Amino acid sequence: MEEKVKKALDQIRGSLQADGGDVKFVSVGADGIVKVKLMGACAGCPMSQMTLKQGIERYLKQQIPEVKEVVSV
Numbered sequence: 765m766e767e768k769v770k771k772a773l774d775q776i777r778g779s780l781q782a783d784g785g786d787v788k789f790v791s792v793g794a795d796g797i798v799k800v801k802l803m804g805a806c807a808g809c810p811m812s813q814m815t816l817k818q819g820i821e822r823y824l825k826q827q828i829p830e831v832k833e834v835v836s837v
């Protein structure tokens with residue numbers, strides 16, 4: 765599942781980079797929880813939780829049904 769998550773993150777990375785941010789894969793557990801680190805403009809942005817939940821998490825869940833949640837570390 766790790767490779768699937770990395771590929772999916774690569775597909776949305778361009779959108780984040782266009783706004784000066786980025787996302788780094790940290791880990792994925794057997795429980796389906798994906799840990800990522802928001803970087804660049806995303807790290808300090810007040811909208812980062814919305815980006816994380818409504819953007820990254822929603823996309824990963826659509827692409828990989830085993831993903832249960834995405835959290836920022």
